[in-house]
Amino acid sequence: MPNHVYKKIEITGSSSVGVQDAIENAIARAAKTVHDLRWFEVVETRGHIEGGKIAHWQVTVKVGFALED
Amino acid sequence: MPNHVYKKIEITGSSSVGVQDAIENAIARAAKTVHDLRWFEVVETRGHIEGGKIAHWQVTVKVGFALED
Amino acid sequence: MPNHVYKKIEITGSSSVGVQDAIENAIARAAKTVHDLRWFEVVETRGHIEGGKIAHWQVTVKVGFALED
Amino acid sequence: MPNHVYKKIEITGSSSVGVQDAIENAIARAAKTVHDLRWFEVVETRGHIEGGKIAHWQVTVKVGFALED
Amino acid sequence: MPNHVYKKIEITGSSSVGVQDAIENAIARAAKTVHDLRWFEVVETRGHIEGGKIAHWQVTVKVGFALED
Amino acid sequence: MPNHVYKKIEITGSSSVGVQDAIENAIARAAKTVHDLRWFEVVETRGHIEGGKIAHWQVTVKVGFALED
Amino acid sequence: MPNHVYKKIEITGSSSVGVQDAIENAIARAAKTVHDLRWFEVVETRGHIEGGKIAHWQVTVKVGFALED
Amino acid sequence: MPNHVYKKIEITGSSSVGVQDAIENAIARAAKTVHDLRWFEVVETRGHIEGGKIAHWQVTVKVGFALED
Amino acid sequence: MPNHVYKKIEITGSSSVGVQDAIENAIARAAKTVHDLRWFEVVETRGHIEGGKIAHWQVTVKVGFALED
Amino acid sequence: MPNHVYKKIEITGSSSVGVQDAIENAIARAAKTVHDLRWFEVVETRGHIEGGKIAHWQVTVKVGFALED
Amino acid sequence: MPNHVYKKIEITGSSSVGVQDAIENAIARAAKTVHDLRWFEVVETRGHIEGGKIAHWQVTVKVGFALED
Amino acid sequence: MPNHVYKKIEITGSSSVGVQDAIENAIARAAKTVHDLRWFEVVETRGHIEGGKIAHWQVTVKVGFALED
Numbered sequence: 077m078p079n080h081v082y083k084k085i086e087i088t089g090s091s092s093v094g095v096q097d098a099i100e101n102a103i104a105r106a107a108k109t110v111h112d113l114r115w116f117e118v119v120e121t122r123g124h125i126e127g128g129k130i131a132h133w134q135v136t137v138k139v140g141f142a143l144e145d
Numbered sequence: 146m147p148n149h150v151y152k153k154i155e156i157t158g159s160s161s162v163g164v165q166d167a168i169e170n171a172i173a174r175a176a177k178t179v180h181d182l183r184w185f186e187v188v189e190t191r192g193h194i195e196g197g198k199i200a201h202w203q204v205t206v207k208v209g210f211a212l213e214d
Numbered sequence: 215m216p217n218h219v220y221k222k223i224e225i226t227g228s229s230s231v232g233v234q235d236a237i238e239n240a241i242a243r244a245a246k247t248v249h250d251l252r253w254f255e256v257v258e259t260r261g262h263i264e265g266g267k268i269a270h271w272q273v274t275v276k277v278g279f280a281l282e283d
Numbered sequence: 284m285p286n287h288v289y290k291k292i293e294i295t296g297s298s299s300v301g302v303q304d305a306i307e308n309a310i311a312r313a314a315k316t317v318h319d320l321r322w323f324e325v326v327e328t329r330g331h332i333e334g335g336k337i338a339h340w341q342v343t344v345k346v347g348f349a350l351e352d
Numbered sequence: 353m354p355n356h357v358y359k360k361i362e363i364t365g366s367s368s369v370g371v372q373d374a375i376e377n378a379i380a381r382a383a384k385t386v387h388d389l390r391w392f393e394v395v396e397t398r399g400h401i402e403g404g405k406i407a408h409w410q411v412t413v414k415v416g417f418a419l420e421d
Numbered sequence: 422m423p424n425h426v427y428k429k430i431e432i433t434g435s436s437s438v439g440v441q442d443a444i445e446n447a448i449a450r451a452a453k454t455v456h457d458l459r460w461f462e463v464v465e466t467r468g469h470i471e472g473g474k475i476a477h478w479q480v481t482v483k484v485g486f487a488l489e490d
Numbered sequence: 491m492p493n494h495v496y497k498k499i500e501i502t503g504s505s506s507v508g509v510q511d512a513i514e515n516a517i518a519r520a521a522k523t524v525h526d527l528r529w530f531e532v533v534e535t536r537g538h539i540e541g542g543k544i545a546h547w548q549v550t551v552k553v554g555f556a557l558e559d
Numbered sequence: 560m561p562n563h564v565y566k567k568i569e570i571t572g573s574s575s576v577g578v579q580d581a582i583e584n585a586i587a588r589a590a591k592t593v594h595d596l597r598w599f600e601v602v603e604t605r606g607h608i609e610g611g612k613i614a615h616w617q618v619t620v621k622v623g624f625a626l627e628d
Numbered sequence: 629m630p631n632h633v634y635k636k637i638e639i640t641g642s643s644s645v646g647v648q649d650a651i652e653n654a655i656a657r658a659a660k661t662v663h664d665l666r667w668f669e670v671v672e673t674r675g676h677i678e679g680g681k682i683a684h685w686q687v688t689v690k691v692g693f694a695l696e697d
Numbered sequence: 698m699p700n701h702v703y704k705k706i707e708i709t710g711s712s713s714v715g716v717q718d719a720i721e722n723a724i725a726r727a728a729k730t731v732h733d734l735r736w737f738e739v740v741e742t743r744g745h746i747e748g749g750k751i752a753h754w755q756v757t758v759k760v761g762f763a764l765e766d
Numbered sequence: 767m768p769n770h771v772y773k774k775i776e777i778t779g780s781s782s783v784g785v786q787d788a789i790e791n792a793i794a795r796a797a798k799t800v801h802d803l804r805w806f807e808v809v810e811t812r813g814h815i816e817g818g819k820i821a822h823w824q825v826t827v828k829v830g831f832a833l834e835d
Numbered sequence: 836m837p838n839h840v841y842k843k844i845e846i847t848g849s850s851s852v853g854v855q856d857a858i859e860n861a862i863a864r865a866a867k868t869v870h871d872l873r874w875f876e877v878v879e880t881r882g883h884i885e886g887g888k889i890a891h892w893q894v895t896v897k898v899g900f901a902l903e904d
Contacts, residue, residue: 083639086621128172138638152432158288171288214450243557295429305424332735335734359502372716389749391743440579452818513682518680543859543863604807608793704775
């Protein structure tokens, strides 16, 4: 079995809906330009507040993908 | 543009529904007494278990707001 | 009042649905063999990606329970 | 059961006696102005040295209390 | 000399007396069911407050013990 | 010598000039409403970028002050 | 596909040979009593020195295994 | 309002002048090839010493920028 | 002397042989597409277990390289 | 007022009595060879267990002292 | 090329002027007694406040130097 | 049994061979001038890259030794 090498990039997804949607937006966007995404790790969850309510959730994830040999 | 100063307070919201509801409860409560809330950062997610099920979610957030000049 | 002693174990729940479901799966499984679960603390949220979408969420929690005297 | 919201404040107690006394001083002082204190978490233990001996212990705790609805 | 393998478990002792008593309670309880305890490391010190005073100290320790070959 | 108790608050100063100015702004603002400020600890340095240049520095500090007996 | 739940335990392997041998000893010992080991994470590397040379390497790993349904 | 996705990259600027200049150099260089830089966070400050004096400051920042849809 | 700017990327090398081989694989792969690699920092060491033995070591490193002016 | 420079050293005190005694032993020993000790910070609390009881407490502190000009 | 060994010491410089001056004071003082200083890493930035203004900056750095063979 | 006091120093060993050799070099060098070395803890592993290959490994360890009474 070959010895794969992976790269991890750090991206922040935002969403007015919630944490999970913000993560899915981030990964969907990454999948447009990077093939072979394998895993993600949540590193920070925060958001903006407007008028006393959460306007945007912002979730930062590290996303790993396999580099081609 | 003026040089704003912000204060961050740490509050814990609880909810029997879930993480997001606990955060929204915390921010709704803070908005009752603090004006001009701007952002939040999740710092801890935990909860109580009763009878083998999650009874309450407890999410601690730091909330930032602008101080008036 | 007696001086209780608690043990904390670290378990990882997985789910194709989301973060909350993964945590509930982990706690439901722990409740099968451990009585008197009291609280949990989320320590890591990550997941696997397949075909550019999240296939499984994996959430690691520490779960505390009372030891009998 | 209502969904309580808690606030955590960070205070540093000092004592010439020891760690435990410094924490108790901090909590006693907080109890003068804040009602419904619920829990504390030790975040830092340090102190001043004079003449080769510990002159003051300084222990920083986060203290949580329930916010009224 | 054989290459020992150790296991570390995480337990939380409580006490109305203080930090040291809480740790000793935790270790005494662990010693009832685990033989050959070797060392401990304090990982968290916290407690509950009632009526403006500390009602219980809660100290979490990791305890290491040798596994039999 | 009395056993003082200190409170630490977390504030974020901003400045278009630099790190030091942002910290000084934060402390000057805190000094308007809190007496007896004693020390500060830098906890985060960040900023906004506009047009490829730093528009605002944002430095978060914890500021300690003595509580009156 | 079922939603697996995993447990993570923390074990310390020792070896007079080196880091890798200490980890392999720890995992070999765990495999004697736990089935279905899946992954490990190194959390601490240390050791004892005698006569100015390393006498034992001690490497602590978290080891994850699947819990049966 | 669309749900933006941001990428964070980690760069280290150096300067013989000081911390602020090292950060500005890092951001100026990033702005040459990346459009729409939005914010930065300082993650490490260090430097080289020659002849008992600081020869180069080296400051590592994470820089966030918006990904085009 | 010019003020160099460096970029740090995070990559994970795998190997069935050991830690050092996993790191060397990661760096050899990075060197195929990035010139002027300067330094690396180990950030995580983990691996997969199959049949009670380590099947793959996975070591994550940050790798720094000079950006051309 | 001159700009003092301080050095911090890391020492571990042990005691069969408890945490506070271990810290006091460490500082008393440091005071034998270093003048002008100013402050300490606790960085780790651990200990050895023999026969199911704590045999020695081991507390690591950083101790700061003023360097002469 | 020989395999150098370096020692890192932790020192705190103070200054009424600012962060950079405090670091330079620390390194200048270290250079009086230690030869072959090579690099430094900032580990903590704090200071004292008097009369609502920063009276002294206190910056702790780790400084590395080569040990002679 | 006397209450020993230990000092911990931080040293960085380098090696063109690998991690283990770098640690052994560091400890061998420390043993030249410090008697009664007892234990070490790895705190950082990094290295320099030249021509796409690892030229030097640099491993930082804390080393503890007993202070004479």
